[in-house]
Amino acid sequence: MTGVIDYGLDLQTAAAAEPLTAAECRSHLNLDETYYDTTLDNLVIAARQTVESVTGRQLITATYDLTLDKFPAGRKVLPLPKGQLQSVSAITYTDTAGISATWTASDYIVSTKRDPGSVTPDYDKVWPSARSVRDAVQIRFVAGYGDAASDVPQAIKQAILLLVGHLFENREAVLVGVNAQPLPMAVDSLLAPYSLGDQFTWYGQGS
Secondary structure: OOOOOOOOEEEOOOOOOOOOOOOOOOOHHHOOOOOOOHHHHHHHHHHHHHHHHHOOOEOOOEEEEEEEEOOOOOOEEEEEEEEEEEEEEEEEEEEEOOOOOEOOOHEEEEOOOOOEEEEEEEEOOOOOOOOOOOOOOOEEEEEOOOOHHHHHHHHHHHHHHHHHHHHHHHHOOHHHHHHHHOOOOHHHHHHHHHHOOOOOOOOOOOO
């Protein structure tokens, strides 16, 4: 694949839930009291954000706008970021006359059978001609494993639990008198099968 990965990705509708509850974290940490629940809720958010960044995935369903400078050429496949593509809501662009236009949904195919999902012009169609200006193309799409925490793979949830445990036990910026060692076959190993990464995704910026 060729082309420079150059795109904007803006969250439009955030996930309605986190992949883990404070109660699940308490069980993992062997905590009986609810005193730390607010702290645990915040650590879940931080750990989930870390996992999403490392894997390049959206865990719980959310809506994004992908912004590009142009469409791919001809009928090339355009993979979309974040994995687990559920749907494409709209494809809008600035046409060659400088007018905002919406590409008709019947003119393109949304594939959710592969990971990452993708958009391709229909059988007898090609990508529209967009004006050669910055941010000429915008694709709104929905991605994520599902609406509920139960939809997230257990291995990912386990990695989040390990991160929460680490952050809970090390709540200071500096540890004194401790020789920390990474856990072998832990977070990295749990997340490795789910890492998507930009190396798998071509955003149509080159020829």
